Amino acid sequence: MSRSTFDSSDNRKVQTAIFGSAGSDEPALLPQGRDSALRFRRRHGHHTFWCGELLGGCGAQLSARIPGDRVAHFMHHPDVNGRRRPCSRIHIDEHSADHLYVRHALVHWLSGLGFVSDTRYGDPAATGADIFVPALRVVLAVRLSGHNPAEWELQNARLRQGGWHTDWILGPQCGFASAVREHGGTVWRSRCSGTGIERATEIGTADSTGAVRWTPFAELSVTSDGLLREGITMSNTGHRKVPGVATTAPPRYRDPVLDALEEAFRIDGIAAMRRHYMAIVWRMWRGNADEAMQLRAKLTR
Known part of the structure; x- marks a missing residue:
């Protein structure tokens, strides 16, 4: 990892982050032990990490830093001038997400x-x-x-x-x-x-x-x-x-993406439905899981 990837002066030892984008609600907790942290990075290396809004964060991108002599933690990327980004996030420990x-x-x-x-x-x-x-x-x-x-x-x-x-x-x-x-x-x-x-x-x-x-x-x-x-x-x-007896019959669960695709078909026809579907599938196939997740969330709003 190049030194420009993270701010070497950032000593906040942030343990939690958000996958995908600053506005996501997919939490990530970086293990503190070196071996576990390396496994985490190998498994999630195709994702990006963020100081998320739902963690009270600044919205900046983070990187997983795994030093040999200290606990692993997330570090803020520096700004365009290479300086430390200000962040007023209060909760940064393992329970903060x-x-x-x-x-x-x-x-x-x-x-x-x-x-x-x-x-x-x-x-x-x-x-x-x-x-x-x-x-x-x-x-x-x-x-x-x-x-x-x-x-x-x-x-x-x-x-x-x-x-x-x-x-x-x-x-x-x-x-x-x-x-x-x-x-x-x-x-x-x-x-x-x-x-x-x-x-x-x-x-x-x-x-x-x-x-x-x-x-x-x-x-x-x-x-x-x-x-x-x-x-x-x-x-x-x-x-x-008595548990197990709902006073209102629950609706059958449906993935909200299916409802959104059906709505696209109803309004704009099969071409629109296929376009939305393939946009998500294409990004997953190319390994861009973050983009696929963002498209999925946008489609179901």
């Missing part, structure tokens, strides 16, 4: 149950994600940080507008648990482990002492009253619910 890993795990789980979901970022984007399930009018609010009860109440009121039920899934350092419990809610906790894009996610319910009962995703279900674990449990609204 966990809201995105938790979001991906929940969306994958919901898809397996047949539910289409929509993710919105904010409050703040660097440590939170809101997953809306329209068929049930349920929001799963993922938060890594936050301690002010007044802040939680504002966010909770916003998310519940229009009659949406909201369940809060809090990271180990998030201090919203008391506020959630005082308003009759179930305190869900999340934790992540592992490195790279395979980082594993678990969620569970916390009791009043803070002890967490971690629950496999296979033993969870979701209804219009929110998340439930196996057995009969009390929902946040105080009703007894």
Whole structure:
């Protein structure tokens, strides 16, 4: 790797990045050990890495630096004049992208149950994600940080507008648990482990002492009253619910790209549908996974 690839004065030791573009939500965690970091770079060498907006980053491109005598980490590319780029990103450790890993795990789980979901970022984007399930009018609010009860109440009121039920899934350092419990809610906790894009996610319910009962995703279900674990449990609204029984029949899951291609066919005919499809396939075949991912995201907006 040439010295011009990264800024040798950048000593921020950033552990997490985003694949593909500054606005992507595909997280990457670089292992600190040299051997594991080299395997990571070999596997993902065709991707680009960024100080992502959803990590509270500056949007600059990053490179994986793997020195022999120090921990591996991401480094910012220098600006056009070779100078260090300013970056005010606060969270840079191994847990700083966990809201995105938790979001991906929940969306994958919901898809397996047949539910289409929509993710919105904010409050703040660097440590939170809101997953809306329209068929049930349920929001799963993922938060890594936050301690002010007044802040939680504002966010909770916003998310519940229009009659949406909201369940809060809090990271180990998030201090919203008391506020959630005082308003009759179930305190869900999340934790992540592992490195790279395979980082594993678990969620569970916390009791009043803070002890967490971690629950496999296979033993969870979701209804219009929110998340439930196996057995009969009390929902946040105080009703007894049986997991696995949705109050609204879930739609069959469809890849949103298929819906977008069908819409292109309906409006502009077979030629438009084929053009969009081949644009994605061509880039994947040429090894430009980042470009294919960006095209896919653009097509489904």
